[in-house]
Amino acid sequence: MLAKITAATLVGLESAQVEVEVDLADGLPSFVIVGLPDTAVQEARERVRAAVRNSGFVFPQKRVTVNLAPADVAKEGTGLDVAIAVGILVASGQLAAEGLEQSLFLGELALEGSLRHTNGILPLVSNAFRWGTRNVYVPESNGAEAAIMANVQVFPAAHLRQLLLHLNGMESLRRARPPEADADDAVVYDVDLADVKGQEHAKRALEVACSGGHNVLFSGPPGTGKSLLAQAVSSILPPLSLDEAIDVSKIYSVCGLLQPDEPLVLKRPFRAPHHTVSHAGLVGGGRFPRPGEISQAHRGVLFLDEIPEFPSNLLDMLRQPLESGNVTISRASGSLTFPAQFLLIGAMNPCPCGWFGDPVRMCTCSPGTVTRYQRKLSGPLLDRIDIHVEVPRVDYEKLTDDRRGEPSAHVRQRVMRARQVQRERFAALPFKTNAEIGPRHVREFCELEEAAQNLMRTAMDRMHLTARSFHRVLKLARTIADMAEADTIGVPHLAEALQYRPKLDTN
Ligand SMILES: Nc1ncnc2c1ncn2[C@@H]1O[C@H](COP(=O)(O)OP(=O)(O)OP(=O)(O)O)[C@@H](O)[C@H]1O
Numbered sequence: 001m002l003a004k005i006t007a008a009t010l011v012g013l014e015s016a017q018v019e020v021e022v023d024l025a026d027g028l029p030s031f032v033i034v035g036l037p038d039t040a041v042q043e044a045r046e047r048v049r050a051a052v053r054n055s056g057f058v059f060p061q062k063r064v065t066v067n068l069a070p071a072d073v074a075k076e077g078t079g080l081d082v083a084i085a086v087g088i089l090v091a092s093g094q095l096a097a098e099g100l101e102q103s104l105f106l107g108e109l110a111l112e113g114s115l116r117h118t119n120g121i122l123p124l125v126s127n128a129f130r131w132g133t134r135n136v137y138v139p140e141s142n143g144a145e146a147a148i149m150a151n152v153q154v155f156p157a158a159h160l161r162q163l164l165l166h167l168n169g170m171e172s173l174r175r176a177r178p179p180e181a182d183a184d185d186a187v188v189y190d191v192d193l194a195d196v197k198g199q200e201h202a203k204r205a206l207e208v209a210c211s212g213g214h215n216v217l218f219s220g221p222p223g224t225g226k227s228l229l230a231q232a233v234s235s236i237l238p239p240l241s242l243d244e245a246i247d248v249s250k251i252y253s254v255c256g257l258l259q260p261d262e263p264l265v266l267k268r269p270f271r272a273p274h275h276t277v278s279h280a281g282l283v284g285g286g287r288f289p290r291p292g293e294i295s296q297a298h299r300g301v302l303f304l305d306e307i308p309e310f311p312s313n314l315l316d317m318l319r320q321p322l323e324s325g326n327v328t329i330s331r332a333s334g335s336l337t338f339p340a341q342f343l344l345i346g347a348m349n350p351c352p353c354g355w356f357g358d359p360v361r362m363c364t365c366s367p368g369t370v371t372r373y374q375r376k377l378s379g380p381l382l383d384r385i386d387i388h389v390e391v392p393r394v395d396y397e398k399l400t401d402d403r404r405g406e407p408s409a410h411v412r413q414r415v416m417r418a419r420q421v422q423r424e425r426f427a428a429l430p431f432k433t434n435a436e437i438g439p440r441h442v443r444e445f446c447e448l449e450e451a452a453q454n455l456m457r458t459a460m461d462r463m464h465l466t467a468r469s470f471h472r473v474l475k476l477a478r479t480i481a482d483m484a485e486a487d488t489i490g491v492p493h494l495a496e497a498l499q500y501r502p503k504l505d506t507n
């Protein structure tokens with residue numbers, strides 16, 4: 001007897017339908033799975049055989065052949081366990097086949113028969129409706145995540161026995177309810193801007209960065225609040241829209257970062273990889289490619305603390321994603337693209353000992369060491385960072401001042417207003433923020449008032465700006481003008497943008 005069950009496998013962040021065909025024939029008992037890589041087959045066989053027995057059913061004493069079609073899709077083993085087990089029970093007549101054509105089975109089995117948490121369930125379910133699926137069966141801990149896809153009915157099951165009782169019509173599983181999507185007010189951020197004392201200049205820079213999507217580099221001596229400022233950034237970025245939240249949740253799901261109690265990610269990601277991160281860990285990769293830190297930071301922040309400590313070849317990997325907002329990973333069977341649109345925030349000390357330029361502590365580095373340290377960041381990378389800010393020592397009075405600064409919630413309101421201005425301006429264009437304006441549109445959108453044109457001319461001469469930095473300054477000035485709700489860029493806007501340029505222009 002032949003049974004056909006629908007399952008799915010991941011291809012990057014997308015899902016591909018997999019047909020699990022099970023055939024039982026007379027002959028010496030055996031269990032063959034075709035269509036999976038060798039080691040995965042071995043493991044799937046052991047799990048399925050034990051789980052079926054431990055659920056109170058009989059594993060057929062026949063020649064069992066399982067075919068996973070289509071053959072040309074590389075399949076990942078574990079999420080197919082449940083579908084294989086269900087197929088074997090249908091083929092052996094222990095389970096009725098009616099109604100299963102419109103069902104999708106996902107999940108890994110434990111030897112004793114329980115359904116284990118499986119990574120990637122959200123993207124696996126996301127195409128199900130298009131395949132004609134009405135009912136989706138998933139492990140219990142993946143229920144809420146799967147239910148985000150409102151166009152199918154999701155039934156979470158803790159144990160294979162429970163699932164089979166449901167399919168046999170003896171005991172019903174409860175449908176999973178989709179998570180609440182409008183609970184952004186309840187999101188609590190670890191660091192609020194009000195927690196950072198002093199550093200008004202850096203806070204302003206951070207607000208400009210968030211308003212226009214510009215990357216930032218903080219530089220200053222140890223313990224002045226650079227890491228603290230970076231951590232506060234999530235609290236002033238606008239909340240995720242539902243579409244953005246689903247995109248981020250899919251990436252988290254595939255990477256196993258999704259929390260069962262927070263199936264829909266409402267907080268903007270904040271990823272802070274250590275400088276010992278591997279190449280694949282940062283940009284993504286692996287046998288079945290997984291998104292790396294830069295994709296996990298999609299729609300959020302990538303924070304590189306102590307940025308000169310990162311190997312320069314790793315930093316150079318960021319150049320393409322910073323430009324295009326995605327990353328392409330090639331592998332034998334073609335290439336995959338993961339989204340990677342993030343705000344880059346870097347932090348560094350000005351020299352290895354940390355005190356170069358500090359008015360109180362002496363720097364113990366030789367001038368050569370200082371230069372070499374600062375040169376570790378390559379020109380092309382620095383060039384993609386529009387805002388360079390010094391974060392100096394905070395004096396005693398400011399640090400012990402009990403008055404709280406402006407809370408993040410207020411700053412965020414302004415950021416959202418500035419973003420709204422940009423959205424309206426770019427309504428018919430593919431960019432959302434000023435940082436994304438292409439070279440063709442700079443002149444059109446970044447018009448300077450006459451006095452500002454004179455200032456720009458002087459700055460070009462004095463600061464030796466190149467054409468490229470000229471454009472970047474204009475875009476930054478555009479953001480500052482938007483924050484002031486000004487139609488054209490005036491002298492104060494341009495002057496502020498110019499002072500965010502690095503001291504040594506790298507171009
Ligand atoms: N401006 C500040 N306001 C309030 N607390 C601060 C400030 N600066 C530093 N601190 C305190 O010092 C701790 C360390 O700050 P932080 O980690 O941000 O320093 P840093 O500038 O990143 O230093 P490093 O260069 O050593 O990484 C913070 O957790 C906080 O307790």
Ligand SMILES: [Mg+2]
Nearest residue numbers: 226227305347
């Ligand atoms: Mg730090």
